Amino acid sequence: MAATFQTTRRVQFAETDMAGILHFANYYRMMEEVEHAFWRSKGTSVLARNGAQEISWPRVAASCEFSAPARFEDELALMLSVVKVSNRSVTFEIDFRRDETRLALGRVTAVCCAIVEDRFQPIPIPGDLRGMLEA
Amino acid sequence: MAATFQTTRRVQFAETDMAGILHFANYYRMMEEVEHAFWRSKGTSVLARNGAQEISWPRVAASCEFSAPARFEDELALMLSVVKVSNRSVTFEIDFRRDETRLALGRVTAVCCAIVEDRFQPIPIPGDLRGMLEA
Amino acid sequence: MAATFQTTRRVQFAETDMAGILHFANYYRMMEEVEHAFWRSKGTSVLARNGAQEISWPRVAASCEFSAPARFEDELALMLSVVKVSNRSVTFEIDFRRDETRLALGRVTAVCCAIVEDRFQPIPIPGDLRGMLEA
Amino acid sequence: MAATFQTTRRVQFAETDMAGILHFANYYRMMEEVEHAFWRSKGTSVLARNGAQEISWPRVAASCEFSAPARFEDELALMLSVVKVSNRSVTFEIDFRRDETRLALGRVTAVCCAIVEDRFQPIPIPGDLRGMLEA
Numbered sequence: 224m225a226a227t228f229q230t231t232r233r234v235q236f237a238e239t240d241m242a243g244i245l246h247f248a249n250y251y252r253m254m255e256e257v258e259h260a261f262w263r264s265k266g267t268s269v270l271a272r273n274g275a276q277e278i279s280w281p282r283v284a285a286s287c288e289f290s291a292p293a294r295f296e297d298e299l300a301l302m303l304s305v306v307k308v309s310n311r312s313v314t315f316e317i318d319f320r321r322d323e324t325r326l327a328l329g330r331v332t333a334v335c336c337a338i339v340e341d342r343f344q345p346i347p348i349p350g351d352l353r354g355m356l357e358a
Numbered sequence: 359m360a361a362t363f364q365t366t367r368r369v370q371f372a373e374t375d376m377a378g379i380l381h382f383a384n385y386y387r388m389m390e391e392v393e394h395a396f397w398r399s400k401g402t403s404v405l406a407r408n409g410a411q412e413i414s415w416p417r418v419a420a421s422c423e424f425s426a427p428a429r430f431e432d433e434l435a436l437m438l439s440v441v442k443v444s445n446r447s448v449t450f451e452i453d454f455r456r457d458e459t460r461l462a463l464g465r466v467t468a469v470c471c472a473i474v475e476d477r478f479q480p481i482p483i484p485g486d487l488r489g490m491l492e493a
Numbered sequence: 494m495a496a497t498f499q500t501t502r503r504v505q506f507a508e509t510d511m512a513g514i515l516h517f518a519n520y521y522r523m524m525e526e527v528e529h530a531f532w533r534s535k536g537t538s539v540l541a542r543n544g545a546q547e548i549s550w551p552r553v554a555a556s557c558e559f560s561a562p563a564r565f566e567d568e569l570a571l572m573l574s575v576v577k578v579s580n581r582s583v584t585f586e587i588d589f590r591r592d593e594t595r596l597a598l599g600r601v602t603a604v605c606c607a608i609v610e611d612r613f614q615p616i617p618i619p620g621d622l623r624g625m626l627e628a
Numbered sequence: 629m630a631a632t633f634q635t636t637r638r639v640q641f642a643e644t645d646m647a648g649i650l651h652f653a654n655y656y657r658m659m660e661e662v663e664h665a666f667w668r669s670k671g672t673s674v675l676a677r678n679g680a681q682e683i684s685w686p687r688v689a690a691s692c693e694f695s696a697p698a699r700f701e702d703e704l705a706l707m708l709s710v711v712k713v714s715n716r717s718v719t720f721e722i723d724f725r726r727d728e729t730r731l732a733l734g735r736v737t738a739v740c741c742a743i744v745e746d747r748f749q750p751i752p753i754p755g756d757l758r759g760m761l762e763a
Contacts, residue, residue: 247417383507512686
């Protein structure tokens with residue numbers, strides 16, 4: 224069974240646009256926020272260490288489908304599920320809800336990388352992090 | 359033959375993150391910027407009028423695949439293609455290049471809507487706008 | 494005695510820049526976030542109604558001094574004080590703290606406006622809102 | 629005579645808010661953009677090198693006064709002036725104009741720093757950079 228996690232997040236004024244709704248690019252920022260909160264809930268960080276290695280998770284793909292607009296001061300539920308864990312990457316799905324209504328459904332795939340001289344080098348997901356994703 | 363359009367866009371400092379690269383959510387903002395520049399190049403705006411109707415194009419889906427990072431002060435070529443025009447929606451593809459290297463490839467689908475009492479109501483794409491998309 | 498109010502706010506990854514710190518423009522967004530949370534704590538919203546009037550508070554000035562950088566995942570205390578209430582405007586001061594350390598000190602002055610045909614028209618602060626600011 | 633420099637910048641959709649205007653925090657981002665364009669116009673970058681030293685310019689203060697709103701697709705003139713150069717810092721003033729109308733007037737003070745083990749260490753402004761500021 225893959226990990227699931229939930230946070231709530233209020234829509235801020237600066238995140239709205241002149242159409243009066245949450246600007247669509249902000250959903251991708253929120254996806255990342257809940258992903259990082261997930262790692263914190265496991266007692267670690269998206270920027271973890273693996274022995275001497277510094278680990279980061281650059282995104283290789285992100286998509287989102289938008290069903291209904293969110294508005295200023297809405298309190299959204301962000302429900303994260305781990306939908307796929309492969310050797311070097313993980314795919315999260317994020318369900319954006321306001322009360323019972325789905326507003327958007329996003330997916331993001333991130334690759335486990337060691338940072339080597341400021342460059343990203345893909346590595347197999349370390350066992351302890353894999354365990355958190357598969358818990 | 360569907361419309362194509364190109365702009366260039368420099369990566370700004372505030373758009374980078376602590377990993378030293380263009381933060382992935384900003385690609386979605388840039389997709390929208392080139393889409394809006396496309397409409398301007400046709401002599402109109404993404405916020406057009408159709409007689410008494412005010413028209414807007416809310417997004418229903420957006421995705422992006424990231425191949426290589428962009429960095430501060432990089433000058434990116436954003437190449438927009440209209441890949442699908444249906445009765446009420448249009449799909450754009452945006453190819454992000456730095457010199458000959460593809461950094462990312464994005465897709466966004468927007469629905470033609472009339473704004474009625476602050477709400478979005480899908481309508482068939484007006485003929486003059488359709489002509490610009492299919493030119 | 495003027496009103497005071499406090500929230501906490503975690504620094505998000507997308508808010509950092511390639512220097513590895515919270516980008517300075519985000520302090521202004523956070524100032525606004527705590528201001529809006531203040532209004533909510535009073536049972537109203539920054540977008541209030543005054544009878545038939547829709548009220549908004551555009552900024553006329555905002556400044557911030559930065560003493561020490563904030564970093565990813567820092568949990569900041571944002572302490573808002575109402576430092577001046579005049580006939581039509583209010584000045585808030587926001588003290589950004591990480592533990593006991595002041596990171597920044599900001600000020601923002603907003604003018605009470607009625608929205609009339611999409612334009613801002615300054616008005617005297619309605620009595621009930623004034624009461625909240627002076628409480 | 630201190631240096632002056634000018635760019636133009638179109639207001640993007642994602643930079644507007646539900647009040648229909650350019651969100652005030654974006655003025656600070658634009659101030660930084662024109663500052664960085666100024667350095668590029670001099671043949672260098674805000675992230676310069678001084679021999680073996682890597683140089684950065686963290687902000688210690690920024691303020692802005694807002695006179696009139698900017699709206700989507702407005703083309704703004706951003707006029708930068710160097711108003712003060714001291715031993716270790718520089719103050720820029722940025723005048724935001726739409727045609728002949730001043731929309732905002734901002735000031736930002738940045739300190740010349742060497743980056744030493746990921747920390748900012750103030751240093752006297754190197755002579756070649758000082759020359760560009762005072763030209």
